[in-house]
Amino acid sequence: MDSISEITIFTVGDANAISTWSNVPYFFTKSIADKNIHVNKVNIKENALLNFIYRYTVYAFLKIFYKNTTHTYFRSRLNYFLTNIKIRRSIKRYNSSQAFIFLTFSFGIPKTKSKKIVLFGDWSYLYLIRNFHKREPFWFEKRALNCEEKNIRSADFVLSLFPESKKFNTETYKAHHCYYLGNVINSSFSIDKKELVKLKSQSKKLLFIGNKKYLQGALDLIQAFKEFNLSNNSEIELHIIGLNTSDTGITLRNLFQHGYLDKGNKDENTLYYKLISEARFIVNTNKNWGAFSAMTEAMYYYTPVITTPYSEFVATYGKVASFGFYVESESQKELGEAIEKLLKNTQEEYHTMMNAAHDKVKDFTWERYTDKLLELIS
CATH class of the missing domain: 3.40.50.2000 (Glycogen Phosphorylase B;)
Structure with a gap:
C-alpha cells in the first residue's frame, strides 16, 4: 500500500x-x-x-x-x-x-x-x-x-x-x-516530574477513580480508610472521582466525593489532574476489573497503585507489583495493610515505587500506538 x-x-x-x-x-x-x-x-x-x-x-x-x-x-x-x-x-x-x-x-x-x-x-x-x-x-x-x-x-x-x-x-x-500493540494513556496533560515527586512525597491523599460499576470497590476502600484513620489517629484524605455521596450513601470527615469530572470542561479537567498530581497512590480493588485505563493514566503520572491481580492487569504489568501492591478484593485486612505500608514507606522506597509505576506505562503513548498501527496497515 x-x-x-x-x-x-x-x-x-x-x-x-x-x-x-x-x-x-x-x-x-x-x-x-x-x-x-x-x-x-x-x-x-x-x-x-x-x-x-x-x-x-x-x-x-x-x-x-x-x-x-x-x-x-x-x-x-x-x-x-x-x-x-x-x-x-x-x-x-x-x-x-x-x-x-x-x-x-x-x-x-x-x-x-x-x-x-x-x-x-x-x-x-x-x-x-x-x-x-x-x-x-x-x-x-x-x-x-x-x-x-x-x-x-x-x-x-x-x-x-x-x-x-x-x-x-x-x-x-x-x-x-x-x-x-500495547495500551494507551488517554491524556495530554504535561508532566513535570520534579513537581510531581514533590507533591506526592508530601501527600496524605488517597485517590479512587471509578463510576457506579466500581461501587463495591469504592465502599471497600472507604471502610478501610475509615478504620485506618480511627486506629492511627491519621489525617489522610480520600478523594473519589466518578461517584458522589448519593452513590455511596456515606459521609465522613476527610472523605471527598467529586462525582464525574468531564475532561472536556476546563475547570473539571484542572481538578482531575490536580487530584492525580497530588495523590500519594491510587486504589481500586473492585473484583475482576479495577478501572484499568484510570490506573494506567495515574501510573504515567508516577502514582503507585493498589489493585487486585485480575488477569488483564497482570498480563500487561506482571505478577510482582513493584509499582504498588496487589490485594485480594475480599480481604479488607489486606487492603488496610497495603494502605499502611504505602503511607509509611521511606522516601527512597516511595520514589522507587513512583518510578516503577511510570516506567511500566511510559511507552503507552498515542503517538507510539498509531505509529505501530500505520506501519502495520501500510
Missing part, C-alpha cells in the same frame, strides 16, 4: 468529545490527524429515541428472565440494519480512503483489494460474556455474536487493547490477524 493520506474512522459516539468511551475515540482520531493524515469521522452511535424505547420494553422484559444480559438496543437487529446503512453510505462517500477503521468489533465490512479494514476494541462481546459474566451466551445474544465473529474473521487487522483479549480472539476465532 502507498503512503496513507486518508482514513475513515467509525466511532460509537462523537469522536470530537473527549468524554466519549474513556477518551479513546478523541485521542485515536487526533493522533492520526496529527500525522498529516486526513481523517473522516463517522459517528455510528445508536439512535437515542430508539435506544430509550428498547431499554424500557424489550430490554426490560429480557432482564426479568436473564438478569445479567447486556443485550441492549445497540446489539438489536434494528440497530444493525440502520447502522449498516449508515456505514455503506459513508464508505461510498469517503471512497478515497485507504483504510476504514472501526473502533468496535460489533460492526465492520468485508475485505476489499484496495482498502484495509481494521477493527479496534478492548474485547469482543463473547469475551465480555465469558470472562466478566462467567456464563455462556443466551439464545437471543447469539445473532450479535455471529455478526461480531464475521466482522473479526473478515477484517484485515483486529487490534485488542489487552493481551488476554487478543489471545482470546486468536484462539476462539482461529484468527492470526489479531494483534496487541
Whole structure:
C-alpha cells in the first residue's frame, strides 16, 4: 500500500468529545490527524429515541428472565440494519480512503483489494460474556455474536487493547490477524516530574477513580480508610472521582466525593489532574476489573497503585507489583495493610515505587500506538 493520506474512522459516539468511551475515540482520531493524515469521522452511535424505547420494553422484559444480559438496543437487529446503512453510505462517500477503521468489533465490512479494514476494541462481546459474566451466551445474544465473529474473521487487522483479549480472539476465532500493540494513556496533560515527586512525597491523599460499576470497590476502600484513620489517629484524605455521596450513601470527615469530572470542561479537567498530581497512590480493588485505563493514566503520572491481580492487569504489568501492591478484593485486612505500608514507606522506597509505576506505562503513548498501527496497515 502507498503512503496513507486518508482514513475513515467509525466511532460509537462523537469522536470530537473527549468524554466519549474513556477518551479513546478523541485521542485515536487526533493522533492520526496529527500525522498529516486526513481523517473522516463517522459517528455510528445508536439512535437515542430508539435506544430509550428498547431499554424500557424489550430490554426490560429480557432482564426479568436473564438478569445479567447486556443485550441492549445497540446489539438489536434494528440497530444493525440502520447502522449498516449508515456505514455503506459513508464508505461510498469517503471512497478515497485507504483504510476504514472501526473502533468496535460489533460492526465492520468485508475485505476489499484496495482498502484495509481494521477493527479496534478492548474485547469482543463473547469475551465480555465469558470472562466478566462467567456464563455462556443466551439464545437471543447469539445473532450479535455471529455478526461480531464475521466482522473479526473478515477484517484485515483486529487490534485488542489487552493481551488476554487478543489471545482470546486468536484462539476462539482461529484468527492470526489479531494483534496487541500495547495500551494507551488517554491524556495530554504535561508532566513535570520534579513537581510531581514533590507533591506526592508530601501527600496524605488517597485517590479512587471509578463510576457506579466500581461501587463495591469504592465502599471497600472507604471502610478501610475509615478504620485506618480511627486506629492511627491519621489525617489522610480520600478523594473519589466518578461517584458522589448519593452513590455511596456515606459521609465522613476527610472523605471527598467529586462525582464525574468531564475532561472536556476546563475547570473539571484542572481538578482531575490536580487530584492525580497530588495523590500519594491510587486504589481500586473492585473484583475482576479495577478501572484499568484510570490506573494506567495515574501510573504515567508516577502514582503507585493498589489493585487486585485480575488477569488483564497482570498480563500487561506482571505478577510482582513493584509499582504498588496487589490485594485480594475480599480481604479488607489486606487492603488496610497495603494502605499502611504505602503511607509509611521511606522516601527512597516511595520514589522507587513512583518510578516503577511510570516506567511500566511510559511507552503507552498515542503517538507510539498509531505509529505501530500505520506501519502495520501500510
